[in-house]
Amino acid sequence: MKLNYYILSEKNMYSTAVQSMLYELKIRSKTFNTYSELKVELTNSKGNIVVLGPNSIQNPYDICQEVTRLFPQTAVILLLQREDIDYKKAMFSGAVDVLDIESDEQEVIDSIKKAEKVVSLKLEGDLSAKNDNTAKIITVCSTKGGVGKTTISVNTAVALNKHHLKVVVIDLDLQFGDVALLFDQQPSRTIYDWVKGSYEHGDKSIEDFVLKHKSGIDIFAAPPLPEFAELITGEHISYLLEELKKKYDIIIVDTPPAFVETSLIALEHSDVILLIASLDLPALKNGKLAIDTLNLLGLKDNIRVILNRDAETEGMTKDLTEDVLGMNVHATIPSDYKTVISSINKGEPFVEISSRSAVAKAVLNIGNQLIHHFSENENDPPTTRKKKKKGMFFFAKRK
Structure with missing residues (x-):
């Protein structure tokens, strides 16, 4: 090289x-x-x-x-x-x-x-x-919109990148994905372009369709129009994940608030599933349904429940969340509307620009826990001098 x-x-x-x-x-x-x-x-x-x-x-x-x-x-x-x-x-x-x-x-x-x-x-x-194919896939999911799933995906990617890991984020919210937006990017090529231009009519290579961000994070962006989503299938996603595993250390998959074919393929390939919950009854009800569905698919052991916007109110607590979901909460992220919305509007992850805030520290801690988890579960723990010339100072002045 x-x-x-x-x-x-x-x-x-x-x-x-x-x-x-x-x-x-x-x-x-x-x-x-x-x-x-x-x-x-x-x-x-x-x-x-x-x-x-x-x-x-x-x-x-x-x-x-x-x-x-x-x-x-x-x-x-x-x-x-x-x-x-x-x-x-x-x-x-x-x-x-x-x-x-x-x-x-x-x-x-x-x-x-x-x-x-x-x-x-x-x-x-x-x-x-890279040839050992040891990349880890983290899929972030929720069966309810508006719980902060994409924000957590993006900031977790940056948190893991701080560990000198090569990270790519795939936006599988194929109709309304905002991953590129949260990085302040306007992609000229997306996963749709890869499917139509490379997978179906080319050599299936992915390099030209990856969006590279200044932070070091790579992005596979969602299609620009919702109607393009139906042209992307589980077969495409399965191939994409296997190819990306050869090139990256961590693959983060952001999914839509529904279990569709493409997101189910990602879930089945995942080493860890971050299920995002929040302190409201609709989110908890849907979270319980998601856990039951993933259990039927044999994926329950991969789930880590993340309680976002943790600000306990009367009758709504972390303990209640665990009772309803039937699972322990793996980590909590405090509510900090001002920091998060400012980050989103600027297109700069808060883990980068507000690293000392409580919300950033919580996500950085999630990144540390994931690194520890992968490390624990890894099968195989991860001149003779020539004749002297003039000194450099003399060399600097010569013409």
């Missing part, structure tokens, strides 16, 4: 020096003056090598630690002033190497080669994991 090379330093002479050196090695690279710009680039790429030079606005060790945490397929080389080098900090920040800014050119080249090996091994490991 092609690797990407990025250089970050506030001082252009250092960025230019490293870029010129890479160019002599026939390696093209991009330079950045601010970490925020680099972060955007890393979000949309895989297999990255970052040379991080002196930076006075933000501690380079902090930048390195964040890059290696958020982008595990990235290797960072620290290129710092001698007095700023701290090998212990470099180790804890996850750097592949740390060099004096006046190091010999060959030393920098050797470090880059070391970083290339590290990234290549990471990519090979990810490919091997």
Whole structure:
């Protein structure tokens, strides 16, 4: 796989020096003056090598630690002033190497080669994991509309993505799906386009029909018109899920407030079913019917009841919910209309923009519990120096 090379330093002479050196090695690279710009680039790429030079606005060790945490397929080389080098900090920040800014050119080249090996091994490991077909499918369902099912699907996806997992969300509310809307996206291609353009008249490939969001979440969007829903069958969904399992760690399926063929196929393929309940009698009645139906299908053991908008009122409590449903409530999400509606209107998941709110912490906790559940139930727990050249500082000034 092609690797990407990025250089970050506030001082252009250092960025230019490293870029010129890479160019002599026939390696093209991009330079950045601010970490925020680099972060955007890393979000949309895989297999990255970052040379991080002196930076006075933000501690380079902090930048390195964040890059290696958020982008595990990235290797960072620290290129710092001698007095700023701290090998212990470099180790804890996850750097592949740390060099004096006046190091010999060959030393920098050797470090880059070391970083290339590290990234290549990471990519090979990810490919091997994908070939093991260990992706987990989480289907979010409810037999009553308006209980927050899509909001939970979207924010759970972001919560799981924070664990460095590759996540895709499939919008199976084929008539009135809003997953793309909650990500502030207007898809040009949807699941309908995949069925008509690739599955029925092509090679069945899915790559060109996946909507990629800046957060790192991929989306298989619902059709633009309700009448297109009837053209999508359980056969299509079964094939789609099996193909996506080869490419992702987590597949989240958002379903309509009804048990139709396509959603039943998703439920049957699921490792976990999140059944969304709320503190009102119609929702509880329908929730009980959903559990009984899933029990008949042999899927009851996969159900996790999530009580959304948990704000107990007279006569309506968590205990009553458990009595009516005949199941324990796995997790609760507090009522926070202001945070949630603001998130929806902005098209930005509240787990991302309001991560300290109680509602975001509840969803993040659900993500943590899912990771723990999958981990517990996994079958198989988841240079010789050449002749020295001039120092880098001299190299930076040469023409």
